[in-house]
Amino acid sequence: xxxxxxxxxxxxxxxxxxxxxNALRLRDxxxxxxxxxxxxxxxxxxxxLPMNVPKRVATHLYLSFESPxxxxxxxxxxxxxxxxxxxxxxxxxxKVMSPFKVKxxxxxxxxxxxxxxxxxxxLIDDPEGYAGVEALxxxxxxxxxxxxxxxxxxxxxxxxxxxxxAGEGLxxxxxxxxxxxxxxxxxxxxxxxxxxxxxxxxxxxxxxGRLAGFxxxxxxVIEREV
Amino acid sequence: xxxxxxxxxxxxxxxxxxxxxxxxxSIAVVVAIALFIRYWMRRVAKPRIPLHVYTALEKLVVYxxxxxxxLAALAPLGIELxxxxxxxxxxxxxxxxxxxxxxxxxxxxxxxYIEAPFKVGDAVQIMDYGGRIEDISIMSTKIRTWxxxxxxxxxxxxxxxxxxxxxxxxxxxxxxxxxxSYDSDIEKARQALLKLMEEHPMVLVNPGPQxxxxxxxxxxxxLEVRGWAPTQVWFDTYMSILRxxxxxxxRPGVKIPFPQLDLHxxxxxxxxxxxx
Numbered sequence: 452x453x454x455x456x457x458x459x460x461x462x463x464x465x466x467x468x469x470x471x472x473n474a475l476r477l478r479d480x481x482x483x484x485x486x487x488x489x490x491x492x493x494x495x496x497x498x499x500l501p502m503n504v505p506k507r508v509a510t511h512l513y514l515s516f517e518s519p520x521x522x523x524x525x526x527x528x529x530x531x532x533x534x535x536x537x538x539x540x541x542x543x544x545x546k547v548m549s550p551f552k553v554k555x556x557x558x559x560x561x562x563x564x565x566x567x568x569x570x571x572x573x574l575i576d577d578p579e580g581y582a583g584v585e586a587l588x589x590x591x592x593x594x595x596x597x598x599x600x601x602x603x604x605x606x607x608x609x610x611x612x613x614x615x616x617a618g619e620g621l622x623x624x625x626x627x628x629x630x631x632x633x634x635x636x637x638x639x640x641x642x643x644x645x646x647x648x649x650x651x652x653x654x655x656x657x658x659x660g661r662l663a664g665f666x667x668x669x670x671x672v673i674e675r676e677v
Numbered sequence: 678x679x680x681x682x683x684x685x686x687x688x689x690x691x692x693x694x695x696x697x698x699x700x701x702x703s704i705a706v707v708v709a710i711a712l713f714i715r716y717w718m719r720r721v722a723k724p725r726i727p728l729h730v731y732t733a734l735e736k737l738v739v740y741x742x743x744x745x746x747x748l749a750a751l752a753p754l755g756i757e758l759x760x761x762x763x764x765x766x767x768x769x770x771x772x773x774x775x776x777x778x779x780x781x782x783x784x785x786x787x788x789x790y791i792e793a794p795f796k797v798g799d800a801v802q803i804m805d806y807g808g809r810i811e812d813i814s815i816m817s818t819k820i821r822t823w824x825x826x827x828x829x830x831x832x833x834x835x836x837x838x839x840x841x842x843x844x845x846x847x848x849x850x851x852x853x854x855x856x857x858s859y860d861s862d863i864e865k866a867r868q869a870l871l872k873l874m875e876e877h878p879m880v881l882v883n884p885g886p887q888x889x890x891x892x893x894x895x896x897x898x899x900l901e902v903r904g905w906a907p908t909q910v911w912f913d914t915y916m917s918i919l920r921x922x923x924x925x926x927x928r929p930g931v932k933i934p935f936p937q938l939d940l941h942x943x944x945x946x947x948x949x950x951x952x953x
Binding site: 506508552555561566569 | 845846847848849850878879881882883884905907909910
């Protein structure tokens, strides 16, 4: 999570949050909005699953590889993944915005396929040295027979996000995924486990009570400002 | 003599009492069977069948069993069933002729349930009415039109109509035509419109957007813009692209012309023909 202190600006790729005095201004490529937030109220940016901007229509995430990948034997890959950010004032969610370009696609046919959040991804060879803004996801790949794969798809609804401190910012991770190559697509399921040790699991934004407890317990920022 | 008449009376009474008792028990058994069948239907059939169909079916079955059972149970009392059945048949024919429409609506309701061309909440176009299905009952279907008006459609009319269901697919295509002037660069216009759709979060990547030259019209080159959007946001996406198309074309200098007519004035030399 990233606190937005009075008199500061936070940029995450295409998302900007500026705070001066009581004014809080938020913008992303799809909307912009201003709020009046008293200076003694903490403002926090929390990564959430990319399902809300501009409207919730997708349940799955489809990651399109920059170039098709040949899978011949079981392996593990790390891929760049998008996320959205929820802006909280105290324990209230003010708005959810997207630091990344938002697109959707149909997996299957328009008659009865799946509406998916779409993202053009790339494989990350060195996840520990990764300096980008995107989240990272690890996928263990099972291969029954060699195939050329153009994308990865998985159900986002039960996936957890995790964070780790990384230099001056934060790094976001997805749950470890377990994938199987089938008909040119890597179809993955959620293992509900973190991809690495020592990561902090982010809460799902479901209600103010749970959020307040989480914020006070994890960051300490809100307590200091109060 | 008196003793004989009294004992005969007692015997007759005892016999009738037994008959009445048997009839009473038979009716009670019939009612118990009907109630058991109703209980079984509520447990097994009710969760699986739309409520409006189940309610009619339950009444038909339960009352049918009770009526037939009671009539059969009354036979020992000497009540002529044949006459009742004939009278019932004639009455049924009379009622049938008088209520053809009602029966037709009822049967159409059953067939609509079996075929299920729509469900409550679907966006549909039926005859001249476009809107959302608000209620489906055994005799009629109610639509809330896009203008907020509630329309009741008899099921027999509905069953025989063309029904367009816009909610049955996860994605729908939008398309519209736009004319550009003959001195505009077609490729610049195409790229500007494609970029507009590529940047819109709800225009799908697959199936992808298209911009096609479909006609060389009298006043303009006609382009057809096509894109797909999730059904739940189809209308908003379509309207958004339609609204932004003009400014997308303005930026690279592509013009949308008014209808035009080129007038050529020709001078006819004297002596070669008379003007009109």
